[in-house]
Structures are given as C-alpha cells and as structure tokens.
Amino acid sequence: xxxxxxxxxxxxxxxxxxxxxxxxxxxxxxxxxxxxxxxxxxxxxxxxxxxxxxxxxxxxxxxxxxxxxxxxxxxxxxxxxxxxxxxxxxxxxxxxxxxxxxxxxxxxxxxxxxxxxxxxxxxxxxxxxxxxxxxxxxxxxxxxxxxxxxxxxxxxxxxxxxxxxxxxxxxxxxxxxxxxxxxxxxxxxxxxxxxxxxxxxxxxxxxxxxxxxxxxxxxxxxxxxxxxxxx
Amino acid sequence: xxxxxxxxxxxxxxxxxxxxxxxxxxxxxxxxxxxxxxxxxxxxxxxxxxxxxxxxxxxxxxxxxxxxxxxxxxxxxxxxxxxxxxxxxxxxxxxxxxxxxxxxxxxxxxxxxxxxxxxxxxxxxxxxxxxxxxxxxxxxxxxxxxxxxxxxxxxxxxxxxxxxxxxxxxxxxxxxxxxxxxxxxxxxxxxxxxxxxxxxxxxxxxxxxxxxxxxxxxxxxxxxxxxxxxxxxxxxxxxxxxxxxxxxxxxxxxxxxxxxxxxxxxxxxxxxxxxxxxxxxxxxxxxxxxxxxxxxxxxxxxxxxxxxxxxxxxxxxxxxxxxxxxxxxxxxxxxxxxxxxxxxxxxxxxxxxxxxxxxxxxxxxxxxxxxxxxxxxxxxxxxxxxxxxxxxxxxxxxxxxxxxxxxxxxxxxxxxxxxxxxxxxxxxxxxxxxxxxxxxxxxxxxxxxxxxxxxxxxxxxxxxxxxxxxxxxxxxxxxxx
Numbered sequence: 142x143x144x145x146x147x148x149x150x151x152x153x154x155x156x157x158x159x160x161x162x163x164x165x166x167x168x169x170x171x172x173x174x175x176x177x178x179x180x181x182x183x184x185x186x187x188x189x190x191x192x193x194x195x196x197x198x199x200x201x202x203x204x205x206x207x208x209x210x211x212x213x214x215x216x217x218x219x220x221x222x223x224x225x226x227x228x229x230x231x232x233x234x235x236x237x238x239x240x241x242x243x244x245x246x247x248x249x250x251x252x253x254x255x256x257x258x259x260x261x262x263x264x265x266x267x268x269x270x271x272x273x274x275x276x277x278x279x280x281x282x283x284x285x286x287x288x289x290x291x292x293x294x295x296x297x298x299x300x301x302x303x304x305x306x307x308x309x310x311x312x313x314x315x316x317x318x319x320x321x322x323x324x325x326x327x328x329x330x331x332x333x334x335x336x337x338x339x340x341x342x343x344x345x346x347x348x349x350x351x352x353x354x355x356x357x358x359x360x361x362x363x364x365x366x367x368x369x370x371x372x
Numbered sequence: 373x374x375x376x377x378x379x380x381x382x383x384x385x386x387x388x389x390x391x392x393x394x395x396x397x398x399x400x401x402x403x404x405x406x407x408x409x410x411x412x413x414x415x416x417x418x419x420x421x422x423x424x425x426x427x428x429x430x431x432x433x434x435x436x437x438x439x440x441x442x443x444x445x446x447x448x449x450x451x452x453x454x455x456x457x458x459x460x461x462x463x464x465x466x467x468x469x470x471x472x473x474x475x476x477x478x479x480x481x482x483x484x485x486x487x488x489x490x491x492x493x494x495x496x497x498x499x500x501x502x503x504x505x506x507x508x509x510x511x512x513x514x515x516x517x518x519x520x521x522x523x524x525x526x527x528x529x530x531x532x533x534x535x536x537x538x539x540x541x542x543x544x545x546x547x548x549x550x551x552x553x554x555x556x557x558x559x560x561x562x563x564x565x566x567x568x569x570x571x572x573x574x575x576x577x578x579x580x581x582x583x584x585x586x587x588x589x590x591x592x593x594x595x596x597x598x599x600x601x602x603x604x605x606x607x608x609x610x611x612x613x614x615x616x617x618x619x620x621x622x623x624x625x626x627x628x629x630x631x632x633x634x635x636x637x638x639x640x641x642x643x644x645x646x647x648x649x650x651x652x653x654x655x656x657x658x659x660x661x662x663x664x665x666x667x668x669x670x671x672x673x674x675x676x677x678x679x680x681x682x683x684x685x686x687x688x689x690x691x692x693x694x695x696x697x698x699x700x701x702x703x704x705x706x707x708x709x710x711x712x713x714x715x716x717x718x719x720x721x722x723x724x725x726x727x728x729x730x731x732x733x734x735x736x737x738x739x740x741x742x743x744x745x746x747x748x749x750x751x752x753x754x755x756x757x758x759x760x761x762x763x764x765x766x767x768x769x770x771x772x773x774x775x776x777x778x779x780x781x782x783x784x785x786x787x788x789x790x791x792x793x794x795x796x797x798x799x800x801x802x803x804x805x806x807x808x809x810x811x812x813x814x815x816x817x818x819x820x821x822x823x824x825x826x827x828x829x830x831x832x833x834x835x836x837x838x839x840x841x842x843x844x845x846x847x848x849x850x851x852x853x
Contacts, residue, residue, distance in 0.1 A: 255572070256554070257562045284661060290566050293661040308661075309564075312696065313540040316662035320775065321794070330775070332667040333540060334696070335685045346689035348681060348696035370563075 266359055266366035269296055272303070273363065278326050278340050280319050282308060285356065285367050294356050294367055295319065295329070297340055305356035305367045306342040310334075312349040329353065405597060406625035411611075414628055418601055419635040420490035425593075426636045427483040428585065430643065431521075434476040435578065441466055444574035446530065446567035452657035455530040455570060459654060470651070477652030478643055480522055484673050486639075487518050495714075495735055498723030499602035505715035507595040510588050512711045517585045519673065524577040526671055530570060535658030536668030538573075539565045547697040565660070602723065675749025676742050677704070682752055751835055760837040764845040765853045766796055773838055774799075777828050796852040807850040810843040 170179050173187035180187035269283040275298035285294050293308035293316065306329075308317050315333035328345065329338040336347030344352050357368030382390065392398045443458040450457075462469035491511065494500055500508035527538040542565065545555035561568035611617040622628065656664065670678045677699060684695040710717070718731045725732045761769050774782070774793040782793040792798035799805070803814075810816040817823040819834050819842065826833060834842075 252558070255558055255561065257557055257568075282661070282663075290562070290564055291660055292564065309539075313700075314543040314564075315536065315540060315668050316666075318665055332665070334681050335689075336692075344693075346692075348685045348692035350693045350697075 264369040266368045269365050269367050271363055272360050272365050303358045304341050305358040307354040312336050408624050409621040410624050410628050412620050412622050417493045419632050422632050423639045424487045424490050427479050430479040434472050437472045453530050456657045459529045474647035474652050478646040487515050500715045504599050508715050510592045514588050521581050524573045527573045530658045531655040532666045533655045537670050544700045547701050676745035679745050679749035761841040764841045769841050770845050805850045810846045813846050
C-alpha cells in the first residue's frame with residue numbers, strides 16, 4: 142500500500158504495462174531453460190514452453206500467495222482428462238458464447254432492418270402518350286414512378302412495336318444520352334465510361350456487362366403504357 | 373500559523389492535482405504519455421499523424437456546426453430538395469456558414485492527403501515492422517474510414533455532382549460475386565438512389581463513422597504511445613550506450629510537443645487560407661432524370677479508378693465487360709490486402725530504406741502509378757482527352773470531343789444555333805471553321821471564350837490541351853481526315 146492507502150500506480154502498470162521498461166526487457170535475448178530456443182520476454186521459459194508447461198509454472202508468486210489453499214484431492218477419483226472441463230474454461234466459454242449470441246442478434250436485426258422489402262409490388266402501367274406521337278427510331282425520354290421514385294425511361298417506336306429502356310447504364314448506372322446520327326440511326330452513349338447501345342438497347346461497345354434494362358410496355362387503344370422494370 | 377507552515381500549505385491547483393492523482397492516477401498517465409526523452413531534432417514528417425488527428429478534430433467541430441443547420445431529407449423545395457436548400461442557406465444566410473462549410477470541405481480533402489502522406493512516411497522508415505504491426509493495421513483501417521467519410525459526405529449536398537458520383541459509387545458493390553445485389557440494396561436502401569439513401573448516408577457519416585474512427589484512433593494512439601515512435605526509439609537505444617548522444621536528448625514535453633503544436637498551427641493556417649480563398653462547390657440541384665445532360669465525375673481521390681475503367685473501355689471495348697469488374701472489385705481488394713498484410717509480407721527486421729530496395733522500389737512504383745493515374749483521370753474529368761495532339765485527325769481527335777461535349781445540344785432536328793456537330797459535312801455548313809486560321813474560326817473563339825458565351829455552355833470547359841489539339845487541327849487545314 143502507498144501513502145494514500147491505495148495500490149499507487151499498480152493499476153497503471155497493469156493497464157499500460159510500462160512500455161519503456163517492458164521494451165528494454167524485450168531487447169534482452171534469453172535462452173529458454175526448457176527447450177533452449179532464444180526468446181525475448183519475461184521469465185525463464187519461451188512463450189511456447191510457457192503455453193505447454195504445467196499450470197504451476199505459470200502462476201506468479203503473488204497469485205500463489207493469494208490463492209486459497211486447495212485441499213489435496215484423492216487422485217483416484219479424478220475423471221479421465223478428456224471428460225473434464227475446468228470451471229475457468231467453462232465460464233470463459235459461456236461468457237463469449239452469450240456475448241456472441243447477443244452480438245449476432247443485434248447484427249441480424251440491423252441487417253434485416255436495413256434491407257428493403259423486395260416483395261414484388263405490381264406497378265400499375267402508366268400512360269406516356271399516344272402511339273402516333275412517337276416517331277420511328279427516335280427515343281423519347283419519359284418518366285415513370287416506381288415505389289415513389291421517379292425513373293427515366295426511353296420509349297422507342299421501332300416501327301413494328303414499342304420498347305421501353307431504362308435510362309441508367311447497366312455498367313455503373315450513369316444517365317445515358319441519345320446521340321442521333323451515329324451509324325445512320327443513332328446510339329445511346331454513356332457519358333461516364335463510354336458504353337454504347339443500339340436504339341433497341343443492345344450492347345455494342347464499352348464496359349457494360351449486358352444490354353440496357355427493359356421496362357414492361359403495352360399498347361392499348363393507341364396509347365402506350367409503361368410498367369415496372371423487367372428483372 | 374507561522375509563515376513557514378503557510379508556505380507548505382498546498383495551493384488549490386496542487387490540491388486538485390493531488391485529488392485527480394489519488395482518484396485517477398493522472399501522474400502515471402501523464403508520465404506514460406509524455407514522460408520520455410527524444411532527440412533534439414525530430415523529423416517534421418513524424419508529425420503527419422498529429423496533423424491528421426488535428427484535421428479529424430477540425431472535421432468534428434465544423435461537422436457538428438453544419439449538422440445544426442443541415443436537413444438530410446429530399447423533400448421537394450422549389451425545384452430542389454430540403455438538403456440542397458439547407459446547404460444554400462448555410463452558405464448564404466447563416467453567419468460565417470460559408471467559412472464552416474469551406475473548412476469542412478477543405479479539411480476533408482486535406483485529411484485524405486495527409487493521412488495518405490502519413491502512411492507513406494511510415495512505409496518509408498519501415499515503422500510498420502515488429503512490434504508495430506497492429507499499429508499499421510489499425511492505421512490502414514483509419515485510412516479506409518477516412519475514404520468512407522469522404523464518400524458518404526460527398527452525397528449530402530444532393531447536387532448533380534453528389535447524386536451521380538454516388539449513383540456510380542454505390543453500384544460498384546453490385547459486382548461482388550453472389551452477394552453483390554444484396555450489398556447494393558443495403559447501401560442504397562432500394563434499387564436506385566433516393567431519399568432513403570441520403571438518410572442512410574447521413575447516419576453513417578455522423579453516427580457510425582465518427583464512432584468507429586474515434587475508437588480506432590484511440591487504439592492507434594494507445595499503440596503508438598505503447599511502442600514509441602520508431603526512429604525516436606532507435607535514437608534512444610543508441611543514446612543508452614553513448615553519453616554524448618544522451619546529453620542531446622530533450623524532454624518530449626514541452627520541447628517536442630511545442631514543435632508538434634507549431635506544425636499543427638501551420639496546418640491550421642494553410643487550411644484557413646484554402647477555406648477563405650476557394651469556395652466549396654455546389655452545383656445545380658440533383659436531377660434524377662438528368663435533363664441537363666450533366667456528365668458525372670467522381671471526387672478527385674477516385675480519379676485513378678475512373679481513369680482505369682475508361683482506359684480499358686476505350687482500349688478493349690469488346691473485353692471491357694469483364695475487365696471492368698476486375699478494376700472495380702479485384703484491384704481494390706488486392707491493394708487492400710497488400711496494405712493490411714504489409715508487416716507480414718516485409719518480414720526483415722531492417723528498417724532503413726536502403727536495406728529493403730524491393731519494398732521501397734515497389735512502393736515508389738505504386739505511388740507513382742496512383743499519382744499518374746489520378747492526373748490522367750483529372751484530364752478525363754473534363755470528359756475528353758486533355759493531351760495535346762500535334763497532328764490531329766478529325767475522326768480520331770476532334771469528333772470524339774464533339775460527341776462527348778457538344779452534341780448534347782448541337783445535334784438533332786433543331787441543333788442549338790443551327791450548328792449540327794454530328795458530322796464533318798454538317799459542321800462545315802455554317803462556316804464555323806476557317807481552314808488554317810484558328811483566330812478566324814468561330815469554333816475556336818467559342819471554346820476559348822474569346823467570343824462569349826464560352827462553350828460548352830455553362831462548363832465545365834474543355835481542357836487547355838484539348839483546345840490546343842483542335843487549334844492544331846484547324847491550322848493544318850481542318851481536313852476531314
């Protein structure tokens with residue numbers, strides 16, 4: 142005990158381990174008294190031998206002094222080594238198991254909470270104009286709303302039918318621009334990384350992995366309707 | 373009471389210190405932190421970590437102030453969103469709001485640079501080696517967190533730049549095998565970038581990341597103090613057996629701490645000058661339909677990846693679909709693995725740069741590559757190649773510029789100003805080019821701004837190199853080659 146009736150800086154020793162003293166000790170290379178390997182550190186045994194050594198070699202003098210004297214157990218009553226589990230081992234395993242269960246629980250809760258509901262929600266087809274208002278092979282950028290989110294969709298009259306193409310590039314979702322006059326008809330070109338697509342959305346060049354995403358499209362009574370994105 | 377006894381009565385500050393020491397052991401803590409001696413002259417580069425910590429504190433202070441006025445929602449407010457309008461408010465109405473935002477903006481950029489420089493310094497002196505492996509690993513984690521901070525903060529103003537850069541950035545995880553789509557939806561909170569994403573990024577930026585960074589910074593500092601600065605430690609060791617050297621050691625506190633504080637002060641002044649001189653940008657409000665045909669560009673610290681994706685796309689357009697995921701996923705994973713594993717890859721105990729030419733050489737090549745790619749990506753951010761071409765051709769060098777930067781308006785049924793830039797013939801119709809003389813070519817005068825309004829209208833304007841390339845093409849006869 143120190144003059145204040147406490148343990149002085151003993152706890153600081155325990156937490157910070159006095160790095161400066163520690164480090165100088167570490168620089169001393171000692172020889173293990175058991176296996177003869179060189180090692181740095183405290184004690185007479187190298188870390189490997191310390192781990193494998195019988196328990197009493199591990200106990201510091203203070204610890205021995207503090208420990209309750211254990212009455213000697215009759216050896217014959219000890220169960221076989223493979224069946225025993227020490228109280229310390231049981232408690233520490235249980236501690237980590239309980240903590241782990243709580244951690245996994247919170248993590249699962251957070252992940253499920255953050256993932257959006259992916260249950261398919263039918264989007265009512267949305268009218269974007271009369272079929273005759275779409276000139277042949279000239280994409281028109283229209284807006285569809287899906288789950289409260291506005292999305293740009295190119296509507297193309299191919300002359301035979303209608304195609305609705307999502308205006309996000311399938312590479313990294315940049316907004317595609319339509320350039321008429323390339324290759325006679327024109328192409329969608331990505332302003333970010335140069336992917337190119339034909340008027341009906343087929344991949345021509347660039348890093349996009351596949352064709353442009355399509356939306357459902359219907360023509361009823363001369364009117365064009367656009368639905369949700371096809372997956 | 374005699375005068376003698378009164379002199380021995382502890383002053384109130386001594387009493388306070390005594391109390392703190394009894395209850396919290398502050399003397400030991402103080403001794404642990406600063407009670408060592410170091411060489412008189414410490415390399416200022418050893419203070420880069422301290423400057424990084426200062427920049428983090430700057431981010432915390434200015435970030436808390438910004439949070440008092442920022443509104444992380446996408447509620448429509450007159451053609452913009454609440455988030456965008458609240459930033460405008462901070463910049464124009466809140467007293468000194470612009471200074472706070474600029475300090476936060478420049479502090480963020482500086483933090484990326486300084487933390488990276490700190491890593492380079494540690495790499496150069498081999499300070500990541502045994503027993504400091506964990507310090508290095510936590511440091512790499514801190515660098516990753518810094519980049520995540522920058523990425524999540526980028527979205528918050530909800531302008532065009534923020535929206536589209538984040539649209540691209542958040543789509544990158546979708547290339548991770550098996551769980552890609554799951555990661556994408558987890559990041560965005562849906563299929564596309566919406567108000568849900570903004571709220572999510574805001575929570576990350578102001579709650580999760582600061583807590584994580586503070587925790588890892590605490591660990592990092594504890595480890596630094598536990599092991600000491602590596603070259604200081606070696607100097608101390610030499611001094612143990614050398615009385616002359618030992619005399620040259622000075623107390624860490626206050627001598628070295630004062631030098632450190634001076635360095636931090638200089639950094640703060642530089643930061644303030646940057647913040648007062650250059651405004652943090654705020655572009656047009658985010659438009660998810662991109663009606664104005666904005667060209668998305670990433671933040672400068674992602675220019676290297678930006679350039680690589682563009683480069684493979686242009687060099688191998690048919691193979692780009694599988695080369696691109698390689699750059700987006702495999703390359704960053706490899707670099708991350710190398711950085712985290714460095715202390716176990718470079719196992720030799722020697723720390724002097726000359727004693728490990730392989731690693732120093734590899735590091736120099738790697739850093740040079742990152743710097744070069746960042747530079748090239750910066751040229752691309754203008755949307756076109758910024759390299760000057762001496763003998764340009766129309767198809768190879770001029771038309772790509774038209775396609776990337778001009779045809780948005782100058783094409784179609786009613787091209788702007790009647791000028792159609794989709795082919796050589798349509799361009800010649802209006803006589804905007806006088807062969808051999810750029811100074812009499814309206815095209816050249818418009819892209820330089822000699823005849824206002826400067827093109828491309830509203831910017832960003834063409835890089836100098838690109839303008840020079842077009843001038844060279846006009847000088848050489850403006851041929852259809």
